[in-house]
Amino acid sequence: MYCIYRVTKLWKLLIIAVDAEYARRGIATALLNRSLDLARELHIPIAVSNFSSLFTQRIAIRLGFETVYEGVYSENYALYHQIPESIRNTHKSCLAMAKLLERG
Numbered sequence: 001m002y003c004i005y006r007v008t009k010l011w012k013l014l015i016i017a018v019d020a021e022y023a024r025r026g027i028a029t030a031l032l033n034r035s036l037d038l039a040r041e042l043h044i045p046i047a048v049s050n051f052s053s054l055f056t057q058r059i060a061i062r063l064g065f066e067t068v069y070e071g072v073y074s075e076n077y078a079l080y081h082q083i084p085e086s087i088r089n090t091h092k093s094c095l096a097m098a099k100l101l102e103r104g
Helices: 027-041 054-062
Strands: 011-013 046-051 066-072 093-100
Touching (some): 011 027, 027 054, 046 054, 054 093
Parallel strands (some): 011 046
Antiparallel strands (some): 046 093
16 A cells, blocks of 8 residues: 555554444444544545445545456455355455545
């Protein structure tokens, strides 16, 4: 990502997860927005993350992240068929995504 965006520092978001009991309340979006605000306050020019579920991918797209790379699980994970179908239905690929916050 450093080379693609020609930056010397970036903000790496590791995990965005909300317990199912609290889903659909905007919590994941609020967490992600607050993290992006903090990165801007620290003058970090870009935020990057890997989004592995359809839910977090939709949030990231809505917030302006762009896909840099997509790894399709069924093509890249030998044991994909062993993952429960309920998880496979919401985890089809992992998107490496980035959002430019400011010119650095």
